[in-house]
Amino acid sequence: MNKHFKKRQPASVRPLTTAFLILVLVASSLSLAQAGRAEVKPAYALVNCRIFPVAQPVIEKGTIVIRDGLIEAVGPAGKIQIPEDAELIEASGLNAYPGLISAHTNLFLETKEQSQTATPEEYLEALSQPAEPKEFPWLQIVEKIKPKKQTVEAYHRAGITTVVVAPHEGIFQGQSVVLNLNSDQVSEMVLAQPWALHINFTTERGVYPSSPMGTLAFLRQKFYDTQHYSQHLQKYRQSPQFLKRPEYDPFLEALLPFVIDKKPIVFQCNNLEEIKRALKLIKEFRLNAVLTGCNEAWRVSQQLKSASIPLLVTLDFRPPASSVYAQQGQAIREKAEKEIYPANASNLAKEKINFSLTSFGLNDTNFVKNLRAAIKAGLPADQALRALTIEPARTLGLDKQLGSLEPGKIANLILTKGELFDEKTSIVKVMVDGTLFTYEEKGQ
Amino acid sequence: MKIKNMKVNRIKPGLLKNKNQLVFLAALLGLTLLGIYSFPLPAAAQTEDRTEVVAIVGARIVPVTGPVIESGSILIKNGRIADLGANISIPSGAKVIEARGLVAYPGMIDSYSWLGLEEISGVRATVDNRETGRINPQVKAIEALRYDSMHIPIARANGIVAAVVAPSGGLISGQSTLVKLDGWTNREMVIKESLAMIIELPALRRGRGEFAGFRGQQPQVTTEKTLDELRQIFEKARMYEKRREAARKNILLPPPDFDEASHFLLPVVKGELPVIFSVHADKDIHQTIKFVQEEKIKAIFYGVEQGFKVAKEIKEAGIPCIIGSLYSLPPVWEDGYDALFLNPVILNQAGVKISFSSSSASTAKDLPYHAAKAAAFGLKPEEALKAVTIYPAEIFGVDKLMGSLEPGKTASIVLADGDLLELGTKIQKVFIDGKEVSLENRYTELLKKFEQREADK
């Protein structure tokens, strides 16, 4: 190619070509910078679809108008005027639902699988290193995410349009972010940053705390320390004279908004006892809390009912190692995974406890599979839908923008061929922030 | 030349000066010889007692292989039971041991222990039961047996007179030995120097079977694979012997290089030295039975936690089973909380020959309580008693020597103030091969020492 170019270009023309190239580059960069503004999203009108608004009863044959990423109008076919600049999407035979929200995922994070692949030598090598605690209350997980197009697509096919990406290491794990799965650009995806501080009942290895009771004492001590720190800071601000200056503590600084100013804290509970332990801490320090995981929530339903705390219930049915079902041999464990844990959500529903469902611990395929199993185990389909739309929206404090198909809300919706949770159903179109994604029907 | 002549010249006249002196010398020699035969010189401390005649009188006698004698006597001569019964004649001069209120039992035999191989289990320097490496048929437990272990007198004081001391670890752990719990050296304790080869097959894995901290790197070795490996090892041993035989017969043939494993496994593959297989899961027991039959070797099973599931098969194969310690939880929860206790009961009822073991050094004295535990769950008390006396004797081929109180058998007898298998029973006397052994042990020594503190006040 170079040879060819050399042949053609006489020496005198080269500076001109360079100048031209520079011009093109500048122009295109300018246009890129203005991409957001320059690019115009079409207005859409979805017509003749069966609409599940969630906040209202089902509309058998209706129209949804979307403009500039927001829902302009929703209603029965006759009642809604279709704007002339709207791109018509024929949706007869299709169902429209609000895009599903998974309020707890570890999407787009690079997880270290070291414990899975270490050799005995590597393991001992790791053990010999001086252990350091891994606590990140200040971590903004949005800085760590690396979105991938394939993952976005996969989640679309599961019907999910909004996710919370939560940190996943340590006891004080860090702060999560709410994302709309509208592209693979972080800046475009962020809905709310940060959302909450995440705490997990896990342990450190080789350093304090290395046991469940150590973790509880550690949490409690940190909460007390935050209160004391805040007291000290306040007093110092009011009257610093003769008062010892509070020592700057980045850990406690990170906790102030959550422990003192009551921003939301999410406790990850991996078994029924951790739910009880979380409730105790929440009550003691009057925290604004949400519980996630909750795979054994049905076993503590009375306490959850009276505590009235938002629940993010996982659809991961694997019995935790501490469970009675996991200590009596493989057969009982498998039976529990197939029959007992899938009934968790339906049992909560029977107790009239509000909850959201999440894909935490699962990939997109297993999420769909397990969701169906939960419904089969007795969770009413409409409650399942609410648990993936309006409930998580409320818990995230985004119910004014998401969770149902209502005018003014963000245009996140999915179009399905078939009832949403049925086996043979496929998702044909997904809209996120008004951007339309079309998917071929997968042969199921 | 000179000296020789001188010698002859000196001695000869002095000795045979006259016929009378010769007669005197001959008579002296004769008397000496007579004396030697009538009054044997004590060679060592043990043999002194053995020639004594001892009579245990008035005891309740439990022979094990015959009906209980409510009140009777046992006559001991030369270390053997000369006679026993309700009314036997006791020669004058016999040392009489008054045993009214006591029960006489044959001494117990522990079918698997680490007595003498382990002092303090947490201190490696005192532990010799586990060699490194997988294939160690060449190691012999007798060669490491510490005869002055503090655990031996303790076990003995509870009525245990003999024990199998076994190496463990790896696949082929080594040669176990059968010893009596009395002797000034390990060699003096030997009943059978090389009793059986110990081979350990994979254990039943409870839980996830993970090495704490990292998963999946330790491949779970199956019994099937292990038996395949053994097949090859045995085949190699046979080949080795064939070539050695051929080389022996034909000087032109070079003999194979010394192969340690093959050499020491020869008695096993020839069917001379039995193997104690430590085997646990029902499927594994089934496979091992097949293996034993194919390889034509003598076998005893040890552990056999799921033996109850294949009891009929074990019975048909005629393989005796040494029950592992009952101080354990059932390896498989689904088998039931009492599976470990019911196991020997079911095996026994199916006709399998069972015996109990302590599987320990520091709690070897608890042998009778494992038997009683099985009795608590349905084993007939007489069978429980047999499983610590005559059955192990039969299993180890020493039943002509011990295991029951019968004339002709060795006088290894226990005098107890109650049921031998009961927790509260106190052993009053123990005889091993006719010798009354001391019941002093570490426990009694330390107790006496500190009781002295009170006395010193």
Add this chain to the structure above:
Amino acid sequence: MREKIKKTGLLLSLLVFFLSSASWLLAGGDLLIKNATILTVTGNTIPNGDVLVINGVIKQIGQNLTAPAGVRIIEANGRYLMPGIIDTHTHIALSGTNEGTDAVTPEVTMAEVVNADDTSIFTALSGGVTMVHTMHGSANVIGGTNVVLKLKWGKPSEELIVKEAYPTLKFALGENVKQSNRTLLPGRPQRYPATRMGANALIRSELMRAKDYMAAWDRYEQQKKSKNPPANLLPPRKDLRLETLADLLRGKLIARCHAYVAPEMIEFLNLSREFGFKIGAFEHAWEAYKITNELKAAGVGISVFIDSWAYKMEAAEGIAYNAAYCTQKGILVSINSDSGERIRRLFNEAGKAVKYGLTQDEALKLITINAAKQLGVDRLVGSIEVGKQADLALFSQHPMSAYTRCEMTIIEGDVYFDREALLKERAAASTKKGGLL
């Protein structure tokens, strides 16, 4: 075929687990046990006796008792009824055992990590155990606070906790704390203390720190109450570690100290005198027989094994006569299991004490009333007396016999282990397809 039997059996055991949590299906705390050989422990043995339990409390003990309608009747047929066994040293039913990173962690609370799903609870019930003092392990000089539980299998964790028991703080001395039986990893330094003298020095220094902490709070309180509290008055930082040690010094907690060799116990007794804290018992105390005078004078009891010894150097001079000898010297002795396996034959362990010098009645006390006294619950349990909670165990033979087995375990009048029912269940599962077990 066996798979199907297994599966049915599993279904049934799952069912049993669920049903046991549905208290309406059980006797609901009312029972009449008839014709038992009643081993009251604190009184005479009653042959052919009856025990009436109403609302989980022993209402009547006698002969030919009658029960109100609807009360479940258990025919003992001469079998032996004893108080439920109490194990004063275990680690079962907990989500963790040791916070082994620091040598001093009194702030950890075992009561917060009770795991009622632990199948060891069932294992213990199958051996007649109704109550346990389950503890922090012995990895640290000062471990954490312990908890006493009733083994109500199938009930939620909070219902297991026995609030009336003495609150205890775990101390440990000797080899475990020194980590002397561990291989040190390169790059990881030896943790302080590495010697017994370091362990005692550590206790002393920590208690002195606790005293300072208490003084700081006292000063704060005083200043706050004063007429003109200073403007810069700030409360001291609440330190959970020192709070717990302060509670020990205030007498709100009693120490339970894991100690093997005699000098450890003598020096810990000295520490308790130096700082004025109470000792509930020495755990394991293998050399207690060497210092019966000191223990008697201090009024401190021991919680020991009968003959599990020689596993560490510090257990090399343990003698099986320890428990019996110390009992005879007037020391309060209990036998413990410290094991999820030994717990189900704790009654056998106590039975061995007869060989070493006690009567069967005295041996029985080692796992009942003595244990109850050490835990501070002897008003409630530990013997069969009118007014006490109906924690009972039924045995086929005398519990001190090697031939006995536990047939039924009852807590507050509810049956938590029933061998007969279990066997029926198994028979039903196996007769469906035939088979031995």
